[in-house]
Amino acid sequence: MLEDAQLAPSNCNTQPWQMHIVSGAKRDELSQAILADDDAGHNTPDFSFALSDFHGPYSERARSQGAAYYEAIGVRREAIEDRRTAARLNLSFFGAPHVALLFMPSFGDNVRVAGDIGMYGQTFLLSLTAHGLGGIPQTMLGFYADTIRKVLGVDPSLKMLFGVSFGYPDEAHAANAYRICKAPIEESLTFHQ
Numbered sequence: 001m002l003e004d005a006q007l008a009p010s011n012c013n014t015q016p017w018q019m020h021i022v023s024g025a026k027r028d029e030l031s032q033a034i035l036a037d038d039d040a041g042h043n044t045p046d047f048s049f050a051l052s053d054f055h056g057p058y059s060e061r062a063r064s065q066g067a068a069y070y071e072a073i074g075v076r077r078e079a080i081e082d083r084r085t086a087a088r089l090n091l092s093f094f095g096a097p098h099v100a101l102l103f104m105p106s107f108g109d110n111v112r113v114a115g116d117i118g119m120y121g122q123t124f125l126l127s128l129t130a131h132g133l134g135g136i137p138q139t140m141l142g143f144y145a146d147t148i149r150k151v152l153g154v155d156p157s158l159k160m161l162f163g164v165s166f167g168y169p170d171e172a173h174a175a176n177a178y179r180i181c182k183a184p185i186e187e188s189l190t191f192h193q
């Protein structure tokens with residue numbers, strides 16, 4: 001799976017990915033550290049993220065995804081504390097035994113390098129699935145970039161884009177029992193002749 005990911009294409013073959021895989025006692029230590037950050041309201045993202053930045057159909061898709069997910073796991077919209085507890089599952093890696101953190105060097109406005117990290121991450125995710133495992137990409141882990149770098153001894157020049165919690169999926173879990181709504185192909189594609 002790591003060999004598959006390593007074959008991902010990148011701008012000018014720069015291969016800008018640096019992935020740290022964390023398991024065992026270090027995984028638990030990392031989870032405790034970012035849960036403590038969350039308790040303290042201490043966020044240190046390298047890149048901005050706000051649901052309010054989405055607009056039009058993108059905002060609508062994000063909203064309906066959230067609603068479908070919380071309904072599937074039995075959390076009501078108005079149950080603020082339950083929603084927080086559910087969101088915090090991100091920080092214990094949804095119970096997965098391993099988490100991969102994806103870091104990148106900074107080049108220019110970082111858009112191209114972030115695209116390359118996406119290529120690498122998706123190749124890794126597809127290979128996990130092909131081998132009977134599963135992974136969850138998580139931007140939310142990047143909200144604790146400074147703490148993660150500190151716990152893992154990662155150089156501050158490397159920016160964290162997202163993480164991937166992975167292991168063998170719990171197919172019976174409610175979160176895996178609903179199929180997310182995808183837009184029809186026509187909404188994303190235009191043919192020209």
Ligand SMILES: Cc1cc2nc3c(=O)[nH]c(=O)nc-3n(C[C@H](O)[C@H](O)[C@H](O)COP(=O)(O)O)c2cc1C
Nearest residue numbers: 065090118121136137138139140141161162163180
């Ligand atoms: C880069 C990236 C970051 C994501 N971050 C999170 C996250 O922080 N927490 C989470 O629960 N899901 C996260 N997701 C999962 C998306 O919510 C999910 O991919 C989307 O709703 C579509 O569902 P599907 O992957 O089942 O098709 C992320 C996905 C991507 C590609």
